[in-house]
Amino acid sequence: MVSRIIPVDAFDLVVFGATGDLASRKIFPALYKRLLAGQVPADARVIGLARAAHTPEAFRHQLAASIRAHVGTAVDEACLARFVSQVDYLQLDVLGEAGWAELVARLGEHGARIRVFYLSVAPGLFSPICDRLWRHGITTVQSRIVAEKPFGHDFESARALNLHLAAHFAESQLYRIDHYLGKETVQNLMAIRFANALFEPLWNARFVDHVQITVAETIGVEGRGEYYDHAGALRDMVQNHLMQLLCLIAMEPPSRFAPDPVRDEKLKVIRAIEPFDAERVREDTVRGQYRAGADVPSYADDIGRTGSRTESFVAMKLRIANWRWSGTPFYLRTGKRLRARFSEIAVAFREVPHSVFAQTVSRLPANVLVIRLQPDEGITLRMTIKEPGPGGMRLMEVPLDMSFAEALVGKGLHMPDAYERLLMDIVRGDQTLFMRGDEVEAAWAWVDPIAAAWELDRRQPQPYDPGTSGPDDALMLMHRDNRRWRGIGE
Ligand code: BG6
Numbered sequence: 001m002v003s004r005i006i007p008v009d010a011f012d013l014v015v016f017g018a019t020g021d022l023a024s025r026k027i028f029p030a031l032y033k034r035l036l037a038g039q040v041p042a043d044a045r046v047i048g049l050a051r052a053a054h055t056p057e058a059f060r061h062q063l064a065a066s067i068r069a070h071v072g073t074a075v076d077e078a079c080l081a082r083f084v085s086q087v088d089y090l091q092l093d094v095l096g097e098a099g100w101a102e103l104v105a106r107l108g109e110h111g112a113r114i115r116v117f118y119l120s121v122a123p124g125l126f127s128p129i130c131d132r133l134w135r136h137g138i139t140t141v142q143s144r145i146v147a148e149k150p151f152g153h154d155f156e157s158a159r160a161l162n163l164h165l166a167a168h169f170a171e172s173q174l175y176r177i178d179h180y181l182g183k184e185t186v187q188n189l190m191a192i193r194f195a196n197a198l199f200e201p202l203w204n205a206r207f208v209d210h211v212q213i214t215v216a217e218t219i220g221v222e223g224r225g226e227y228y229d230h231a232g233a234l235r236d237m238v239q240n241h242l243m244q245l246l247c248l249i250a251m252e253p254p255s256r257f258a259p260d261p262v263r264d265e266k267l268k269v270i271r272a273i274e275p276f277d278a279e280r281v282r283e284d285t286v287r288g289q290y291r292a293g294a295d296v297p298s299y300a301d302d303i304g305r306t307g308s309r310t311e312s313f314v315a316m317k318l319r320i321a322n323w324r325w326s327g328t329p330f331y332l333r334t335g336k337r338l339r340a341r342f343s344e345i346a347v348a349f350r351e352v353p354h355s356v357f358a359q360t361v362s363r364l365p366a367n368v369l370v371i372r373l374q375p376d377e378g379i380t381l382r383m384t385i386k387e388p389g390p391g392g393m394r395l396m397e398v399p400l401d402m403s404f405a406e407a408l409v410g411k412g413l414h415m416p417d418a419y420e421r422l423l424m425d426i427v428r429g430d431q432t433l434f435m436r437g438d439e440v441e442a443a444w445a446w447v448d449p450i451a452a453a454w455e456l457d458r459r460q461p462q463p464y465d466p467g468t469s470g471p472d473d474a475l476m477l478m479h480r481d482n483r484r485w486r487g488i489g490e
Helices: 021-036 056-070 077-085 100-108 122-134 156-170 184-194 226-249 259-272 276-284 300-304 404-410 418-428 438-456 472-479
Strands: 011-016 046-052 087-091 114-119 144-146 175-176 208-216 285-290 312-318 330-335 342-349 366-373 380-384 394-403 462-465
Touching: 011 021, 011 100, 011 312, 011 366, 011 418, 021 056, 021 077, 021 418, 046 100, 056 077, 056 087, 077 087, 087 100, 114 122, 114 418, 122 144, 122 156, 156 438, 175 394, 175 438, 184 226, 184 366, 184 404, 226 312, 226 330, 226 342, 226 438, 259 438, 276 285, 276 312, 276 438, 285 472, 312 472, 330 472, 342 380, 380 404, 394 404, 394 438
Parallel strands: 011 046, 011 114, 046 087, 114 144, 144 175, 208 330, 285 462
Antiparallel strands: 208 342, 285 312, 312 330, 342 366, 366 380, 380 394
C-alpha cells in the first residue's frame, strides 16, 4: 500500500516573518517536502515578507541553504531548485503603510485563487497585519489567515484578538495553529478510539482508573527567554498542547470527522474541566524551575536574570466533571530540561473486580494502554499472562507492543512533519485540526485562575536538577493518591 498524494489546488502563500526561526525550521521545509511528494502544484506561489532588505535572489539562496539544514534528510537538489523558483521575497515593515501596494501588485490578478496569509510573527502584530490586509483590499473570499501560537496571553487578550479578527474575516477563514494537532500520532488518538470497537466501551470512569499525560523536553528555553519568561510552561504548553491531548483523550465521539463536530466535542471537554480555586491550585498543581547542571545553565542563566518566578515545569491533577469521567483523575506534566524528550499518554485501567488467582497471586497488575507520541511513536498495551512453566499459576506482565515505524515499514508510508499536514489542510480549507476561537477562549478561561493564584503566591517554583523527572512534589502529587508516574524515557 503506497500513500495516495492528491495535489491541492493552486495557491498563493504569503508568509509574514519569512526570515524568522519558525519559517526557516518548519514552514519552508514542510512546503518543500510536500512539493517533493508531488502535492504542491507547479503554479503555486510563495511570497516571503520580512523587514530585512534582501533581494528575491538573496532570499532564495538563503532559503535553499536553510532547507538543506533543516529538512532532516538529503535534499533532492532538482526539487529544491524548483521549490525556490516558486518563491518570491518582498521587504515590508508590517507596521508601516509602504510596501502593501507592491504586495498587491505581486499577487496580481489572481483574485479567485486560494490565498493563505501565514502570520509567523509576534502575536502583537496579528491585528495590525490583518487591518492592513483588509485596508489594502488584499484579502478575498478565498483567503485564509493562519495564526501561530501564542493566541493571546490570557482570556481577555484572546477574546480581544478574536473580536478583532472577526471584524474582517469569517471564522471559516481563520486557522489557529496548535502544531500538536498536526502530529500523526496525535491524530492517531482519534483513529485508535473511534476506528476500533475494542477501546470505546471501556473508555470511561468505570474502567479507567486514571490518565497520565507527559510531555517532557530536554531542551531549555533556547534563546526564547524573553517570550518564555513571560509565558511559562502553563501558558506555553498546558493551555494549548496538553489541553488538546486531553481533549482528544476525553471527548465524546463526534458524529463525523469534520471541523465543527470535532471542535464542538473538544470544547465540551474544556468546559467540563473542574475550575481551580486558590486552594485547589495549592493542592493539585506543582511548579518547578530547572537548576544548573554539570554542563547546562540554570533557568536564570538562560533568561539572563535571577529571581524569576516563571515555571519551566508544571504538574497538575485535574478532574472532568461529566458522566463519562467523574471519578477518574487526569494527571498532566510538562517541563524543560527533563531526562528525555518523551511524550506519551497512559490510560491506566482499573484492576479486575475479583481475582480468581488470589491463592497464588497477591495482587493483579492492571492493564495500561500507553500511546507514545514521540519519539518511537507507537502503542503498548500492558497485559497480564501466565508465567510459563509448571508449578502452579504464576502471572507476569507483558507488553503488547506496536511501533508505528515498524508497522509502516515496506508500506511506502512515512510519518510527515506536523506542518506538512497542517499546511495542506489550510490550502484544502479543512479546519478540523485547527482551534476554533471559542475553544481557545475556553482554554484560557480555565488556565487564568491558575496563573493568577501563582502570581499571588510569592514562593519560588521548586528547583529541579536537569536530566531528572522534575521536582519531588510532582511525584508526591501521585504518591498521595497511591499512584505513580511512569518513568520518563525509560
Ligand atoms: C512549542 C513551545 O509550542 O512547542 C516550545 O513554544 C516547545 O516551548 C515546543 O519546545 C515543543 O514542540 P515539539 O513538537 O518539539 O514537541
